[in-house]
Amino acid sequence: QVQLVEFGGGLVQAxxxxxxxxxxxxxxxxxxxxxxxxxxxxxxxxxxxVISWSGRYIYYADxxxxxxxxxxxxxxxxxxxxxxxLKPEDTAVYYCAAGVPGSYNSRRAKDFDYWGQGTQVTVxx
Numbered sequence: 001q002v003q004l005v006e007f008g009g010g011l012v013q014a015x016x017x018x019x020x021x022x023x024x025x026x027x028x029x030x031x032x033x034x035x036x037x038x039x040x041x042x043x044x045x046x047x048x049x050v051i052s053w054s055g056r057y058i059y060y061a062d063x064x065x066x067x068x069x070x071x072x073x074x075x076x077x078x079x080x081x082x083x084x085x086l087k088p089e090d091t092a093v094y095y096c097a098a099g100v101p102g103s104y105n106s107r108r109a110k111d112f113d114y115w116g117q118g119t120q121v122t123v124x125x
Contacts, residue, residue: 009119022096
């Protein structure tokens with residue numbers, strides 16, 4: 001079992017930046033592919049970014065490409081999402097997720113096994 005906890009959400013003006021962190025605990029001897037998803041009110045959970053366990057493979061949703069950067073520090077069992085040039089449409093609850101190696105090929109929430117509780121990001125116009 002792996003437990004995930006997100007940090008760093010908050011309220012920011014459009015054009016601003018936030019950095020989300022996700023700390024993993026529990027069965028961290030196994031390296032997992034890590035991802036960020038988000039869910040806005042009344043919408044389905046959507047893929048944001050994914051990074052393979054080695055950090056070699058990184059993919060982004062088109063809507064955040066060039067503005068968001070995903071990274072990880074395996075020594076600290078932590079992944080990050082640096083969000084720049086934020087827009088009101090980025091407002092959502094952001095979730096950290098972990099999946100077995102190879103999950104980085106998926107953009108579907110159901111292919112990830114472990115989830116954090118979510119952190120609210122609100123971007124005001």
